[in-house]
Amino acid sequence: MRKKIKISSSPLNLNEVIRFIRADENGAEDYFIGTVRNATKGESVTHLFFESYEAMAIKEMEKIADRALEQFDINNIAIYHRVGELKIQEVPVIIGVGSAHRVAAFDACRFAIDTLKETVPIWKKEFLENGEVWVSAHP
């Protein structure tokens, strides 16, 4: 198994991702961990809410993993995303990539998180001190 995709309403387990990626043929592992920040555009954020169109989001995450495996010289990839309410410092997303050499792992990891942000149907609502906003909804 070269890819693992997960959407979960409970906290993401980094050790589970590492256990999946670790393999005899890998000389490099690259991980991207997205975390909830306490401010946006100068305003304090109290917490976030993530909603997904789960069936489609899984399909789009599978496509990203398949493309990464095709385009980069990597051995395996994991893409995990959390949904529901998240507090500051909690982890909405983890990408893990394993490869023989580090450059491919870095490149594939960046490709995966950049593409996820463009194509995967998951939406983030920011709760600010004065209201709430769906991120990126308006120009």
Place this chain on the structure above:
Amino acid sequence: MKVLTFGITKDIIGSRSLEVPSNLALTVGELRQYVISKYPKMEKLKSLAIAVNEEYATDDKRLIESDVVALIPPVSGG
């Protein structure tokens, strides 16, 4: 035809789904026009994609009653 709503489209419509008369939305493009005309706030969004059977669909895609259709406002995962 039942259309699923997510994110800000769910808030604008005030429901997890929208019932659209099939004869008013023969294609994805017509469905978007119908939704925007009924809910003008949709026009203010940065984009409004439509998924058919869990795949992004182009405007010329024809819709049939059994399709699973969803409104996809700008995504913001990660």
